[in-house]
Amino acid sequence: MVDITSRVARAVEDSQIGDGTVTVYVPHTTAGVTVNENADPDVVRDILSALEHAVPWRQSF
Template identity: 50%
Template structure:
């Protein structure tokens, strides 16, 4: 089953926890065992799994990505001026695959699934594909 969810971002760079929405999709699909793929079809936004207990982790990740890929750089050539967001997305990745067991995500105690915005604010789409198996 394929489900699309909308994510409205409010900042240029932010990480939004979408774990709950993915759990809803699994429940709606009535999957007990299998996998779920979470996919962002955007070149300037990605999907990652990381700690969801301490908000400072999101802050630190975004801060360090900004240090590695500054918004402005004299050698960037991309005409739209958002080369940093493309680099961040390629580093984080566009998708994650998570195991489903007993109708729930197999995640560590502190793990959550995040939509990573790197060129906002925007209205985005995330695809959630559940597969039995």
């Protein structure tokens, strides 16, 4: 997982737009975007654990 918060914040600041919404788009079939609070570091671990359980990394298809 890659935290892009600072990159998005910088892009918003550089745009000089005061109000609005931000859309993050990932044009790849094996990528995704999650939005979650960053207050608890266990959140990332829990997400990765659930994904590993649902779709094992070393699974051969």
